[in-house]
Amino acid sequence: MHKVTLIKGDGIGPSIMDEAVKVIDASGAKIEWEEAYAGMSAFEKFETPLPDDTMISFDKTRVAFKGPLTTVVGTGFRSINVALRQKYELYANVRPAKSWEGVKTRYDDVDIVIVRENTEGLYSGLEHYLTSKKDIAESLAVVTRSGSQRVIEYAFKYARDNNRKKVTVCHKANILKYTQGIFLDVARETAARYPDIQFDEKIVDAACMHMVMNPQQFDVVVTTNMFGDILSDLTAGLVGGLGLIPGANIGDDAALFEAVHGSAPDITGKNLANPAAVIMAGVMMLNHLGEFDAAKRIKTAIEKVVNEGRYVTPDLNPQSKVGTKEMGDAIVGAMA
Known part of the structure; x- marks a missing residue:
């Protein structure tokens, strides 16, 4: 029981x-x-x-x-x-988005699983005002190697255990070179230990465009906290809305x-x-x-x-x- x-x-x-x-x-x-x-x-x-x-x-x-x-x-x-x-x-927020035959949407064969880091990033809650007038605010995005490692490892294990073929890491390391850079580096290191799983990396804004144009190219997606929040709602929209998405x-x-x-x-x-x-x-x-x-x-x-x-x-x-x-x-x- x-x-x-x-x-x-x-x-x-x-x-x-x-x-x-x-x-x-x-x-x-x-x-x-x-x-x-x-x-x-x-x-x-x-x-x-x-x-x-x-x-x-x-x-x-x-x-x-x-x-x-x-x-x-x-x-x-x-x-x-x-x-x-x-x-x-x-630490791992898992949201599968799969098409339903009885739900009319723009696409018929979407099957994407978002694995979102759940405890770090911009949602760490480290924000404050820099002036007494409260006209300048600052938020800190915390990304650790250990936090990145455990969620990315989970994504690859999930792919292997569920007969998934590919893991895509979505990032913004071209601009946020330290915080997103750590996440991308760990993803590349982890992918090398899973030669049976195809690995892909996409800058997050481009990933959004590709996901809308051709969602079938995505399988398991792993990303940081805020990007995962956004991407998981996007994938929900592809299959009929949040009323069909478990977490x-x-x-x-x-x-x-x-x-x-x-x-x-x-x-x-x-x-x-x-x-x-x-x-x-x-x-x-x-x-x-x-x-x-x-x-x-x-x-x-x-x-x-x-x-x-x-x-x-x-x-x-x-x-x-x-x-x-x-x-x-x-x-x-x-x-x-």
Whole structure:
């Protein structure tokens, strides 16, 4: 039995997480859920967006399954997601973007995995004003050889373990010669140890252009924190949007799985939210836990439902009257 910290989150979080839990439980996976709180819902209950009990649970289970969170203004937390990633050294953010037969987009055969460094770079939070008038601000981008090494090594191992053919490093070392230079140097050194994996390097702005013109040339992409944030949203747009994109945050001894979209307060309580992204994050979690059969059952079922396009939420089919709960029921039914 695998113990998992369950954080339902804010806004549409509880509704989509309820469907994800229902689907995972129906798959036969051996999961014991330990519910905890974070975000606005936690702040309202405990006057803190990240209660000690939540951290205690994650400390114990080392695996968390999380819905979208609302960052509470004025609490000292820049981002709860960033706080969790940094505390538990969840250094690899993995976001697969794959085309769905039932979702009409500009391309039919996109299959890209973004591996983003998750703890350093411009998101390190080292920023300050240089004058008392606060008219000049400075942010420091921290890139370390050790931080670069672990995420790039993860990307190459991921490629090998998942029968991927190529790893592309995206960088800006032509301008940022020290910080991006370290990242690129480590990527080249690591690639030499993986002769079975094709290696490519692209300057990030050119990579964006190539990704829009010919996304099929990309397979696994590894990059620094902010570039990965941008590129992963770009790849989401290629396959139908953030409502279809799962995310995993991987460390050496802990992992957090989530939908990467926001809490969507405008549709909260309306039974309209698409649960696909967080259910696919659940598939990633089950694979991480070694529940491969259950993961395959869910993946096959959700692909069937989305590709048929009948029992899906209106964002996937504007003619649909199906809601969050009914889509979850359809995925459970497809497993049967």
